[in-house]
Amino acid sequence: MEGVYFNIDNGFVEGVVRGYRNGLLTNNQYINLTQCDTLEDLKLQLSSTDYSNFLSSVATENLTTTIIQTFLSDKLFNEFNYIKDQTSGITKKFMDYITYGYMIDNVALMITGTIHERNKAEILQRCHPLGWFDTLPTLTVATDLQSLYDTVLIDTPLAPYFLDCFDNADELDDLNIEIIKNKLYKAYLQDFNNFVTEKLPAPANEIMSELLAFEADRRSINISLNSLQSDDIDSNLKRQLLPEFGKLYPIETNRLIEANDFELIRTAINNVQEYKGILDSGNLDDHFYKIEMDLCRDAFTQQFSVSVIWAWMKSKEQEIRNITWIAECIAQNQRERINNYISVY
Amino acid sequence: MQDIYLELLKKLNDYDQSLDILQSNFKDGMYHLSRANYHNKDSLRGNYGEDYWDNTYEGHFTVNIDSKTNHISIAKKPLPKDNNEIIDQNEEEKSALDERDQKIRNRNIKKKDTNKKSKKEGNKINEKQSNKEEVNHEKKEDNYNKKEIMSGINKKTQEKIHKDTIYMFGGLNIPQSLRSCQTSFKNSIPTLEQLVNSRIEIAKICNELETIEIKNHGDK
Numbered sequence: 360m361e362g363v364y365f366n367i368d369n370g371f372v373e374g375v376v377r378g379y380r381n382g383l384l385t386n387n388q389y390i391n392l393t394q395c396d397t398l399e400d401l402k403l404q405l406s407s408t409d410y411s412n413f414l415s416s417v418a419t420e421n422l423t424t425t426i427i428q429t430f431l432s433d434k435l436f437n438e439f440n441y442i443k444d445q446t447s448g449i450t451k452k453f454m455d456y457i458t459y460g461y462m463i464d465n466v467a468l469m470i471t472g473t474i475h476e477r478n479k480a481e482i483l484q485r486c487h488p489l490g491w492f493d494t495l496p497t498l499t500v501a502t503d504l505q506s507l508y509d510t511v512l513i514d515t516p517l518a519p520y521f522l523d524c525f526d527n528a529d530e531l532d533d534l535n536i537e538i539i540k541n542k543l544y545k546a547y548l549q550d551f552n553n554f555v556t557e558k559l560p561a562p563a564n565e566i567m568s569e570l571l572a573f574e575a576d577r578r579s580i581n582i583s584l585n586s587l588q589s590d591d592i593d594s595n596l597k598r599q600l601l602p603e604f605g606k607l608y609p610i611e612t613n614r615l616i617e618a619n620d621f622e623l624i625r626t627a628i629n630n631v632q633e634y635k636g637i638l639d640s641g642n643l644d645d646h647f648y649k650i651e652m653d654l655c656r657d658a659f660t661q662q663f664s665v666s667v668i669w670a671w672m673k674s675k676e677q678e679i680r681n682i683t684w685i686a687e688c689i690a691q692n693q694r695e696r697i698n699n700y701i702s703v704y
Numbered sequence: 705m706q707d708i709y710l711e712l713l714k715k716l717n718d719y720d721q722s723l724d725i726l727q728s729n730f731k732d733g734m735y736h737l738s739r740a741n742y743h744n745k746d747s748l749r750g751n752y753g754e755d756y757w758d759n760t761y762e763g764h765f766t767v768n769i770d771s772k773t774n775h776i777s778i779a780k781k782p783l784p785k786d787n788n789e790i791i792d793q794n795e796e797e798k799s800a801l802d803e804r805d806q807k808i809r810n811r812n813i814k815k816k817d818t819n820k821k822s823k824k825e826g827n828k829i830n831e832k833q834s835n836k837e838e839v840n841h842e843k844k845e846d847n848y849n850k851k852e853i854m855s856g857i858n859k860k861t862q863e864k865i866h867k868d869t870i871y872m873f874g875g876l877n878i879p880q881s882l883r884s885c886q887t888s889f890k891n892s893i894p895t896l897e898q899l900v901n902s903r904i905e906i907a908k909i910c911n912e913l914e915t916i917e918i919k920n921h922g923d924k
Binding site: 474475476477481485533534537538541578581582584585586588589592600642643644645648680683684687693696699 | 735738739741742743755757758759760761867868870871872874875876877878879880881883
């Protein structure tokens with residue numbers, strides 16, 4: 360029945376997103392990019408794609424990989440904001456949820472930058488545009504979390520996620536901020552998951568559940584592996600950081616919490632079919648990106664679903680990473696490593 | 705004479721090998737850094753670099769130069785022995801706090817005495833209450849100041865203990881390639897030490913050779 364009413368509110372948005380999806384670079388286009396000798400050639404190749412003349416205002420001598428990455432990202436943000444401006448109701452709320460993840464990153468960045476005695480203007484420039492909120496600059500007065508929450512964060516959409524963050528955060532140092540950031544992200548992911556399962560109609564709820572479950576599992580595995588290197592992260596703390604949903608939850612998540620060496624983590628992960636063997640060969644993050652891109656590509660096979668927005672967003676971020684990697688290899692003349700990108704379209 | 709040349713060739717060979725090792729470590733390190741940037745989910749706002757640096761960070765390593773041989777040795781900065789250095793500093797500041805506490809206690813005892821001697825019961829009670837409030841207010845203020853100072857002491861203590869620099873870049877959600885990058889660059893530190901020392905020795909041998917050459921030339 361979703362096909363009957365979906366297009367009234369979301370038909371235009373889905374149409375636009377599918378148009379953007381068709382503009383994603385294909386394998387052949389990536390091969391053409393890898394054969395460029397200079398960044399100027401790369402710019403020329405990109406002009407024949409959906410990016411067209413996005414670098415036309417940049418002179419050849421000023422062309423660097425950083426500038427290319429910045430322009431690519433700006434295009435993504437403009438497209439995201441355009442789509443968000445066309446949405447209403449539940450779809451708008453859905454897109455707001457997408458931005459909360461970036462807000463958490465920005466909050467952590469502002470507090471970290473302050474305790475590292477960085478320049479306020481410098482930190483603000485590094486904030487993610489999609490996670491911007493009006494009171495973000497005031498976070499530079501960070502002294503302790505309680506006062507930050509009472510004065511600034513209580514009025515942001517992140518307020519409900521701070522419930523479990525006040526117990527041991529007396530001092531704002533690198534580790535505590537990292538712990539707070541992960542607790543926030545856990546609460547955010549679980550809230551987002553509840554939203555998609557309860558409020559979104561089928562098939563969006565099924566597709567988004569799977570995509571968010573992957574996100575939760577990725578975080579669980581990364582936190583477990585990184586906590587092996589730190590004596591400050593014990594099982595009780597890990598239990599507070601690992602998301603409580605996903606394919607690993609509850610049995611393998613409990614094993615990851617108790618695991619204190621690499622072999623135990625590997626055994627736990629290998630018990631889940633989708634993640635079998637990811638720690639055995641190759642780079643873990645490359646495996647994660649491949650799985651994520653496969654899920655995103657498959658998300659487009661279903662019609663009348665707002666999950667295409669998330670899938671397009673993640674695919675576009677991956678595309679920007681790929682193009683930046685190719686540009687770096689060209690600029691540094693590392694041709695033998697230029698094919699280490701992930702392309703599924 | 706032949707021995708000096710053989711020694712020089714040996715040192716040059718060692719230097720060359722160390723250079724190869726250093727180049728390999730740096731190449732691996734830079735490659736892992738590039739992959740870490742690729743895997744950085746925050747990559748839309750910056751690569752792992754200057755953007756993440758902690759300006760309050762104090763270095764962990766020192767370079768010691770031997771006064772006789774001019775050889776260098778790179779070593780980790782020693783932690784304070786049994787934390788005595790920190791304890792002494794803390795003791796000083798704590799005793800300053802204790803002195804203040806004692807002064808306030810004396811002040812309060814005096815106030816209580818003067819209140820006891822005065823007026824009617826109703827006024828007495830009111831005065832006691834208001835004094836209590838005053839004392840409580842002072843206590844709160846002093847507790848707050850004490851907490852601030854103590855947290856300052858704790859912060860200093862923590863700063864003096866070496867912390868892993870990788871926490872500057874995240875810590876719990878960083879890509880594994882960033883850890884590999886850190887390992888590669890850390891592994892190059894002994895090689896750098898070896899390179900500098902080899903160079904010093906080569907320069908010394910070259911000077912010796914020059915001296916011998918001049919002497920031989922003079923004799924002729």
